[in-house]
Amino acid sequence: VKVIVNDKIMDRSEAAIDIEDRGYQFGDGVYEVIRVYDGVLFTGDEHLERFYSSAEKIKINVPFQKEELFDLMNQLIQENKVKDGSVYMQLTRGASPRNHVFPGKDTTPVLTAYTKEVARPVESLENGVAAMVADDIRWLRCDIKSLNLLPNLLAKQAATEQGCYEAILHRDGLVTEGSSSNAYIVVDGKIKTHPATNLILNGITRQVLIRLCEQNNIPFFEEAFTLEDLRNADEIFVTSTTSEVMPVVKLDGKEIGNGKPGELTRKLQVLFVEEFESVKKA
Ligand code: PMP
Missing domain, CATH: 3.20.10.10 (D-amino Acid Aminotransferase, subunit A, domain 2)
Structure with missing residues (x-):
């Protein structure tokens, strides 16, 4: 099964997150859960819109264009052959020595995403x-x-x-x-x-x-x-x-x-x- 780390699709077993990732240490990040019905993202636009808006509200710059994110998520859905399920995506402020103060510009936000099958309840x-x-x-x-x-x-x-x-x-x-x-x-x-x-x-x-x-x-x-x-x-x-x-x-x-x-x-x-x-x- 494949996952996304930043701009790459890889095997889940290859994905690695730094122990000082600010999402891990502080919950310093945002996320979305998007429904997939019959292999197609439902209200994907609205979810991505909210993703950008959440990130902006906590002053994280999403290092992707919306179209790029869309393509990445759709690729992941295809690779994993998701039929009825969901995509989880999150963006953290990135990895940097633990400090409440935001890191400098050289620290880039970390995107991760994975999919799963979810039956309708x-x-x-x-x-x-x-x-x-x-x-x-x-x-x-x-x-x-x-x-x-x-x-x-x-x-x-x-x-x-x-x-x-x-x-x-x-x-x-x-x-x-x-x-x-x-x-x-x-x-x-x-x-x-x-x-x-x-x-x-x-x-x-x-x-x-x-x-x-x-x-x-x-x-x-x-x-x-x-x-x-x-x-x-x-x-x-x-x-x-x-x-x-x-x-x-x-x-x-x-x-x-x-x-x-x-x-x-x-x-x-x-x-x-x-x-x-x-x-x-x-
Ligand atoms: N409120 C809270 C606190 C939630 O966590 C969620 C689900 N993520 C919602 C509302 C419903 O939002 P949505 O319809 O976008 O899933």
Whole structure:
């Protein structure tokens, strides 16, 4: 199996990372996870756009043109014969003697990428999943897709230990997002999700969903909602690149609605599948 280190595609066994790589020591870098459906990158443009934007926000210069990155990722997908899977790519500030201060211009950022096969979570998409509520203890730049994921990991681990798929986070009672997803409620046929501020990651799946709702006249509001709204919602769902539109049918042990995926959530699932199916064919 092949991986990318900087501008080269090589065997995974040949890839080497310096022990003083700043990504390894400080989490000083950014990343993306891009879905591959039937060998084709889904919303690759949007993900690469966010990759550059995350890098810029932490003052890392991406040492590649967007087209070069696209070509590299597509080559990797072909080499590894990925059918339904994902590409993980990350860029760190590079390797240099450990120091909080940024290294000089002679240190170049390090790009790595690999692929894997990932099946669609069809069973969960069909039946829905359980979630729990947790405190959002993250920093105030959650709009950056940074390698620093400790608070997210702690929340996800707590959720897993509770038999939950996801932890839905809140700051002082206002719901922000999931530990690795965006979170939504449906109330009286209207969808609500936290606005794309510094407190959430503006998910690419979220952006696709907003567009699909616009195109299909489904009322969508980028408006923060409370824990109480969440608990009393008609429907809850979360979205991400690998979770797609995932119904949440149980929150902190209590059923949401009738304990089955909601009607509007199901409709969004259909629209989302149509969307990636049409891109595949194009
Ligand atoms: N929020 C957080 C904190 C995430 O980690 C993710 C998944 N990377 C998302 C939202 C969803 O983003 P996307 O739809 O681009 O996968």
